Amino acid sequence: xxxxxxxxxxxxxxxxxxxxxxxxxxxxxxxxxxxxxxxxxxxxxxxxxxxxxxxxxxxxxxxxxxxxxxxxxxxxxxxxxxxxxxxxxxxxxxxxxxxxxxxxxxxxxxxxxxxxxxxxxxxxxxxxxxxxxxxxxxxxxxxxxxxxxxxxxxxxxxxxxx
Numbered sequence: 001x002x003x004x005x006x007x008x009x010x011x012x013x014x015x016x017x018x019x020x021x022x023x024x025x026x027x028x029x030x031x032x033x034x035x036x037x038x039x040x041x042x043x044x045x046x047x048x049x050x051x052x053x054x055x056x057x058x059x060x061x062x063x064x065x066x067x068x069x070x071x072x073x074x075x076x077x078x079x080x081x082x083x084x085x086x087x088x089x090x091x092x093x094x095x096x097x098x099x100x101x102x103x104x105x106x107x108x109x110x111x112x113x114x115x116x117x118x119x120x121x122x123x124x125x126x127x128x129x130x131x132x133x134x135x136x137x138x139x140x141x142x143x144x145x146x147x148x149x150x151x152x153x154x155x156x157x158x159x160x161x162x
Contacts, residue, residue: 026149040135
């Protein structure tokens with residue numbers, strides 16, 4: 001959580017220093033989300049260094065979630081935090097955003113701690129359905145990110161006011 005909150009608050013300064021627009025970040029974040037969503041939709045494992053002997057245990061162990069780390073605290077989450085922090089208009093909204101990030105991460109922790117129970121409850125078929133459904137949702141979020149980043153750039157190029 002510290003990394004997301006840290007990058008959410010300081011990311012704006014870094015991008016101003018390098019003269020990077022938030023719209024460019026939205027487009028790149030959309031591309032990252034598209035790739036993650038595609039992997040989830042196709043039920044592909046993320047490329048990790050796993051010995052051939054450990055593959056069966058790795059695939060069948062619900063507590064090892066290869067998409068969890070990149071999705072929870074990877075570039076997509078950091079991009080999302082920075083974009084959301086950029087859209088806040090006052091200090092109170094920034095505090096609310098950080099509290100919401102903390103609540104979401106606490107709920108994520110609770111889900112991950114109870115993942116074995118949840119998996120037994122929904123079963124392998126339910127797990128596959130949820131993974132593909134979440135992949136689709138992540139891809140829709142990615143398209144929204146990309147459209148919201150591309151639209152102002154196109155308007156600026158064509159000199160169209162909002």
